[in-house]
Amino acid sequence: xxxxxxxxxxxxxxxxxxxxxxxxxxxxxxxxxxxxxxxxxxxxxxxxxxxxxxxxxxxxxxxxxxxxxxxxxxxxxxxxxxxxxxxxxxxxxxxxxxxxxxxxxxxxxxxxxxxxxxxxxxxxxxxxxx
Numbered sequence: 456x457x458x459x460x461x462x463x464x465x466x467x468x469x470x471x472x473x474x475x476x477x478x479x480x481x482x483x484x485x486x487x488x489x490x491x492x493x494x495x496x497x498x499x500x501x502x503x504x505x506x507x508x509x510x511x512x513x514x515x516x517x518x519x520x521x522x523x524x525x526x527x528x529x530x531x532x533x534x535x536x537x538x539x540x541x542x543x544x545x546x547x548x549x550x551x552x553x554x555x556x557x558x559x560x561x562x563x564x565x566x567x568x569x570x571x572x573x574x575x576x577x578x579x580x581x582x583x584x585x
Contacts, residue, residue: 509523538568
């Protein structure tokens with residue numbers, strides 16, 4: 456060590472962790488981080504059924520039509536819960552749509568939801584394999 460480093464160590468003390476220990480801890484933290492990222496990625500990729508709302512249309516004062524796409528493995532049957540919402544984001548309508556097994560991975564569907572008040576939007580609560 457040079458003279459300036461010695462004076463700094465005398466004044467502030469030496470490092471809490473040695474250089475080798477710091478490198479080992481950093482490598483261990485990086486390995487744990489990569490393992491967590493890989494686990495989350497695998498879980499997200501293995502979701503059996505995914506769904507997205509394509510559009511919704513007000514068919515009448517008390518009916519809203521919802522078009523949505525479902526992505527799942529061919530031959531899988533699914534159940535999707537779709538809700539209509541008012542301005543305050545309260546549920547004013549609900550329907551459960553049974554999606555039969557499809558030959559294609561992606562399919563589009565249409566449901567009509569009777570509402571108890573004016574609906575301003577619609578969303579899919581969840582789609583799951585049956």
